[in-house]
Amino acid sequence: MKGEMKREISPLEVAIQQLDIAAEMLNLEPGICMVLKKPKRSLIVSVPIKRDNGEIEVYTGFRVQHNDARGPYKGGIRYHPDITLEEVTALAMWMTWKCAVVEIPYGGAKGGVKCNPKELSMNELERLTRRYTTMILNIIGPYQDVPAPDVYTDAQTMAWIMDTYSQIKGYMVPEVVTGKPLYLEGSEGREAATARGLVYCVNEAAKYLGMRLKGATVAVQGFGKVGWNAARFLYNQGLKIIGVSDSKGGVYNPDGINPYKLRKHKLETGSVIDFEGCKNITNKELLELECDILIPAAIENQITERNADNINAKMVAEGANGPTTPEASRILTERGIFVIPDILANAGGVTVSYFEWVQNLHREHWSEEEVNRKLKAKMVKGFRDVYNMARKHETDMRTSALMLAVDRVAKALISLGLWP
Numbered sequence: 420m421k422g423e424m425k426r427e428i429s430p431l432e433v434a435i436q437q438l439d440i441a442a443e444m445l446n447l448e449p450g451i452c453m454v455l456k457k458p459k460r461s462l463i464v465s466v467p468i469k470r471d472n473g474e475i476e477v478y479t480g481f482r483v484q485h486n487d488a489r490g491p492y493k494g495g496i497r498y499h500p501d502i503t504l505e506e507v508t509a510l511a512m513w514m515t516w517k518c519a520v521v522e523i524p525y526g527g528a529k530g531g532v533k534c535n536p537k538e539l540s541m542n543e544l545e546r547l548t549r550r551y552t553t554m555i556l557n558i559i560g561p562y563q564d565v566p567a568p569d570v571y572t573d574a575q576t577m578a579w580i581m582d583t584y585s586q587i588k589g590y591m592v593p594e595v596v597t598g599k600p601l602y603l604e605g606s607e608g609r610e611a612a613t614a615r616g617l618v619y620c621v622n623e624a625a626k627y628l629g630m631r632l633k634g635a636t637v638a639v640q641g642f643g644k645v646g647w648n649a650a651r652f653l654y655n656q657g658l659k660i661i662g663v664s665d666s667k668g669g670v671y672n673p674d675g676i677n678p679y680k681l682r683k684h685k686l687e688t689g690s691v692i693d694f695e696g697c698k699n700i701t702n703k704e705l706l707e708l709e710c711d712i713l714i715p716a717a718i719e720n721q722i723t724e725r726n727a728d729n730i731n732a733k734m735v736a737e738g739a740n741g742p743t744t745p746e747a748s749r750i751l752t753e754r755g756i757f758v759i760p761d762i763l764a765n766a767g768g769v770t771v772s773y774f775e776w777v778q779n780l781h782r783e784h785w786s787e788e789e790v791n792r793k794l795k796a797k798m799v800k801g802f803r804d805v806y807n808m809a810r811k812h813e814t815d816m817r818t819s820a821l822m823l824a825v826d827r828v829a830k831a832l833i834s835l836g837l838w839p
């Protein structure tokens with residue numbers, strides 16, 4: 420309402436609203452919907468570490484296991500100053516749906532530590548990671564819950580988790596985490612898998628929409644693992660990257676930006692801003708740029724009812740988790756903007772994580788070509804399943820993806836029954 424400040428909707432409220440929408444469309448038994456609204460287990464831990472200056476600091480860590488009806492829990496670990504139990508719970512629920520959409524045999528989980536990793540040295544990050552791992556050790560494991568990297572965690576973080584877990588077990592257990600370095604049983608193609616999967620979806624979508632991709636313009640919010648790789652894959656395919664942003668702001672050049680040069684600039688200066696030949700813009704302006712494809716690849720709640728009317732893209736491919744609120748989603752659909760929802764668009768990461776786990780369990784190492792071929796098959800099948808469901812039920816891609824996922828998880832839950 421005009422003049423009235425509306426409270427921003429939280430990611431968990433978003434996740435629950437989405438579940439309600441899918442449950443209604445599916446005519447889901449209310450009891451099953453109630454089960455799916457709550458995580459099976461939430462763990463809050465305190466993580467004390469000694470800072471480099473000798474002082475003790477205590478951080479708060481979380482691991483939320485949403486549902487494991489379809490397989491072991493799976494989900495990333497995030498280090499962020501604003502993280503909350505609610506946010507981690509929403510992210511865990513989205514993991515459950517994501518694994519179901521691309522039909523990989525996992526449930527959903529998420530974890531994190533409330534901290535500012537930019538203020539911690541490598542030694543401090545190692546102590547934090549190892550202490551956090553020992554605090555969640557009893558509920559993780561190769562057949563129980565398999566963590567992975569997320570915002571501000573990486574292959575090194577996973578190596579520390581693997582080592583801590585293995586030291587306590589007394590033998591090496593690489594399959595306890597995914598997203599590990601290549602020389603520590605990581606998978607070929609994992610680092611760029613999320614972006615690669617997103618690009619497979621964009622290509623499928625373009626086929627169905629009759630959109631010409633060569634020369635199409637792209638704006639990318641977030642220039643981390645997902646944003647940077649998506650930008651370079653699309654650039655290499657002949658699309659024109661006209662805007663990129665990170666947490667400090669964005670840059671715009673209607674003639675196109677070379678993502679490789681921009682990456683070098685970010686590594687040297689710490690941000691994409693002030694890149695030569697570009698105009699500095701805000702994140703708000705980046706999201707509202709006139710372009711063919713907008714890729715939110717940063718954090719949640721970026722496209723809301725406040726800016727959904729100003730989104731000027733023909734297609735939105737959600738690299739980030741939960742970048743669009745349900746109200747904004749409704750507005751985008753009404754405006755005819757084609758949205759590839761997060762639980763489909765960014766499922767490539769967990770898919771290759773699953774491939775890494777399978778390789779570890781079998782003590783195998785697949786070639787990058789094999790990984791990418793299998794990833795493409797999963798993503799294309801996932802896209803087509805969601806697209807066909809959307810057409811059958813005359814609904815948008817997000818509702819359809821959620822319906823597909825919730826239905827698959829609900830069927831598993833119903834067959835398993837309640838025991839004891």
Ligand code: NAD
Pocket residue numbers: 568569570571572613640641642643644645646664665666667702716717718719738739740765766768769
């Ligand atoms: P990352 O840490 O590598 O990069 C995050 C990027 O977002 C950075 O460039 C950062 O500067 C930027 N950013 C942070 N806050 C911002 C803000 N307020 N405005 C604009 N930019 C901001 O993380 P990532 O792995 O690329 O993850 C990005 C998103 O993709 C997250 O939502 C994550 O959950 C999701 N995701 C990642 C993966 C994966 O495999 N890495 C898989 C699925 C989903």
